[in-house]
Every structure is written in C-alpha cells, then in structure tokens.
Amino acid sequence: MxxxxxxxxxxxxxxxxxxxxxxxxxxxxxxxxxxxxxxxxxxxxxxxxxxxxxxxxxxxxxxxxxxxxxxxxxxxxxxxxxxxxxxxxxxxxxxxxxxxxxxxxxxxxxxxxxxxxxxxxxxxxxxxxxxxxxxxxxxxxxxxxxxxxxxxxxxxxxxxxxxxxxxxxxxxxxxxxxxxxxxxxxxxxxxxxxxxxxxxxxxxxxxxxxxxxxxxxxxTVARYEKEMKQLADYIADNLEKQLIVPQLAAKMGLHVQIVEKEFKKVHLQTIKSFILEQRMKRARYLLTEGKMPIVEIAYTVGYGDAAYFSNVFKKQSGITPTAYQKAKKDSTDKPLP
Known part of the structure; x- marks a missing residue:
C-alpha cells in the first residue's frame, strides 16, 4: 500500500x-x-x-x-x-x-x-x-x-x-x-x-x-454544442483578458441564461468554474516551467494583482504559487531509501 x-x-x-x-x-x-x-x-x-x-x-x-x-x-x-x-x-x-x-x-x-x-x-x-x-x-x-x-x-x-x-x-x-x-x-x-x-x-x-x-x-446533445466548444476554446486562448459571462454571451449574440445553461450541458461545469480551472491549469504550467516571475504569471492568467492571484491559487491548490513551484522542482528528486 x-x-x-x-x-x-x-x-x-x-x-x-x-x-x-x-x-x-x-x-x-x-x-x-x-x-x-x-x-x-x-x-x-x-x-x-x-x-x-x-x-x-x-x-x-x-x-x-x-x-x-x-x-x-x-x-x-x-x-x-x-x-x-x-x-x-x-x-x-x-x-x-x-x-x-x-x-x-x-x-x-x-x-x-x-x-x-x-x-x-x-x-x-x-x-x-x-x-x-x-x-x-x-x-x-x-x-x-x-x-x-x-x-x-x-x-x-x-x-x-x-x-x-x-x-x-x-x-x-x-x-x-x-x-x-x-x-x-x-x-x-x-x-x-x-x-x-x-x-x-x-x-x-x-x-x-x-x-x-x-x-x-x-x-443530451446540446443545441449549441459547437458554439459552447468554441467558447471554451476562446476562454483558454484569452485567459489574460477580463472574462465576464454577460460580455461573453453578448459577443456570441445569445442570452446569458442560454449560454450558461448550454455551456454546463456540454462541459459539465459552469463558465465561471471553467475559467478558474483554466487559469489555475495555465498558472501551474508556467510555475512548473519556471521561466516567468510570479507577478508576470499572475498577469498572464488574468489577475492584475499578484497578491490576489496568490490567494486564489492557494485556495484552489492548498499551497502558495512559490511553494508549488518548489514542490514541482523537488518532485524530480530520487525516492528516499
């Protein structure tokens, strides 16, 4: 075990x-x-x-x-x-x-x-x-x-x-x-x-x-399945921008309630939770890569305040961005005897 x-x-x-x-x-x-x-x-x-x-x-x-x-x-x-x-x-x-x-x-x-x-x-x-x-x-x-x-x-x-x-x-x-x-x-x-x-x-x-x-x-195959997949792609490609659900719906020419309902059908989560998930996923990748300072990573994934980004990251991951980066680096060490 x-x-x-x-x-x-x-x-x-x-x-x-x-x-x-x-x-x-x-x-x-x-x-x-x-x-x-x-x-x-x-x-x-x-x-x-x-x-x-x-x-x-x-x-x-x-x-x-x-x-x-x-x-x-x-x-x-x-x-x-x-x-x-x-x-x-x-x-x-x-x-x-x-x-x-x-x-x-x-x-x-x-x-x-x-x-x-x-x-x-x-x-x-x-x-x-x-x-x-x-x-x-x-x-x-x-x-x-x-x-x-x-x-x-x-x-x-x-x-x-x-x-x-x-x-x-x-x-x-x-x-x-x-x-x-x-x-x-x-x-x-x-x-x-x-x-x-x-x-x-x-x-x-x-x-x-x-x-x-x-x-x-x-x-259920959602009526707007293609559009919801396009929306997910747009979010993943534009994490540095302000991603506000009503504005995203307006960009698609759909009522916000329809977008929220259909997105959840296709992706089994809300738009807000998807945005957060993608931002944290991208942040973890950049922290692992180790080429950017944490302040720049925060901006890259859509947070204008590095301290707020750190708080959100810790809430989602259980540790700070700095601690995560160190743990990721340490995880390449050999096992203890």
Missing amino acids: MQYHVSGKMMAYITVSNEIPKSHQQHRLAAATYIEFTQGPFGAILLQRVVNGDWTVQLAQFFISRQVRLYPVAQQPLGILHCMLEGRIPCILQGFGDVMLREKEWRFFYVPAGKRNTAMFSKGYYESFQIGLSPAYLSRFAHNGSPLREVLRRLEHTLPEGYEVGPCPLSLQTLDQVEKMRHTQITGPTRNLYYQARINDLMLLYLASLEQMSQQRNK
Whole structure:
C-alpha cells in the first residue's frame, strides 16, 4: 500500500511506532492487522491496515500542525480505490501529473512502484480510505468495456506510467459501506468475509457511479454544442483578458441564461468554474516551467494583482504559487531509501 515519506532533512526528527498513542486511541480501526504511527515536527500520520491475500484496506489519517510536503510511495505496483473522506490534498504524481484529491470524492488509480510522488498538506486534519486489489481480484470488475480495464492492463504489466479513472462524488451508500468497515467488531475468519463483501459492494457502487456519469454526458446533445466548444476554446486562448459571462454571451449574440445553461450541458461545469480551472491549469504550467516571475504569471492568467492571484491559487491548490513551484522542482528528486 501507500507509504508516506518525509524529506531527508526531516528524517532525523521523526519517530515511528506500531502502537497508537493514548492521545489517538479514538481513531483506532478495530479490525486493523497492521498499525504504523509516525510523529514529527509536521504533526502525525496514522496508517491502519486490514490485510488479506487479494486485497488490503488502509485507513490513512493525517494530523498536520504546519504546512508540509509528504512523499507517497508504492512499494509495489498498486491498483487502488481511493476515497477522500476529509480534506483536500493537491498532489503531483510521477508519470501522471497534477491531481487534486477532493473531499467526498473517490477514484481508481494505477500507481507504479518506487515513484516518489508529492502530496502538499496545509495545517488541518485529513482522512482517506484506500482499497488495494490484486490483479486477480481486480479482474472480476475489469471485463472488456469496463473503465477499469486499462488499470488492470497496467497493473499486470507493471507499467511505469500512472493512470486514473474517475473521479466520482461519494454517495451516502458509499459512505455507509465505509463506516460499516471502519466500525465492525467482527473477528476471526468471518471478518475477512465481511470485508470482502463490503469491498465488492463498494466496487459495484463505483462502477455504477462511473456509468451514471457517462450516461449524463451522453444524455443530451446540446443545441449549441459547437458554439459552447468554441467558447471554451476562446476562454483558454484569452485567459489574460477580463472574462465576464454577460460580455461573453453578448459577443456570441445569445442570452446569458442560454449560454450558461448550454455551456454546463456540454462541459459539465459552469463558465465561471471553467475559467478558474483554466487559469489555475495555465498558472501551474508556467510555475512548473519556471521561466516567468510570479507577478508576470499572475498577469498572464488574468489577475492584475499578484497578491490576489496568490490567494486564489492557494485556495484552489492548498499551497502558495512559490511553494508549488518548489514542490514541482523537488518532485524530480530520487525516492528516499
């Protein structure tokens, strides 16, 4: 499963234990067969696992007292269903790119072994629920035509590039299954059967969520689909300009309500959220490239005030532009031993 490393400079100041301290006993996973508690200047990480031959369940909890970068590493190739229960974590995944793990979302990842990924934490509490599946177990859900088919292929061939399916919003049914697994008091062989049944339920719910989202995308071909795609292209090519929805609608000769409604049909998000997404995407690219000062990047993506740009970027990404740029540069380092 995923291990969470710290920087080399911080290694000398951390302690690792297989016991949960009294201060964190309320977070105990009753069925856990493996426990790892890491404490350091940044706060603490509690990993609890229920391990079986074909699957492993991991509850990862992060008690962060100050901003820190952690480095998730898979010791072996992983096919993993990831549920973000609390918090939002911006990540840089090697062989894949930028990913935002948003609260109450789940997705399926293929994670190559030995890659040093980067997760950027602000002060706060974070909680994720992870289910790693063996190729044999995953194959039950990855028939021809399944969105998980590509994950299985990469897992079987241990390919070096990561892959993602999803994300989908966590439903009440999903959260109920997770809570059942967290709080069950069943012990012995029956416990594994109980967990396996819940895992099957979660996988079927996830596939149903993917199917539902696919149907929503294909349900209606918008009347103004061509115009809405042209609008999206215009926005992406003119991020430095003031992009005000009524003015964009007027430029197209359409009523603002029609433009907003039809744009959402085609792109599954509002115009304002699309503009923000494109500005942040472009900003991350320019920060990674490292050829422009942050003030100039702010102007390039449509912000006349660099301080305001930094505040927006931090709100969306969890860290400042300067910290993101440094993390992106550091992510090219070799993994820790």
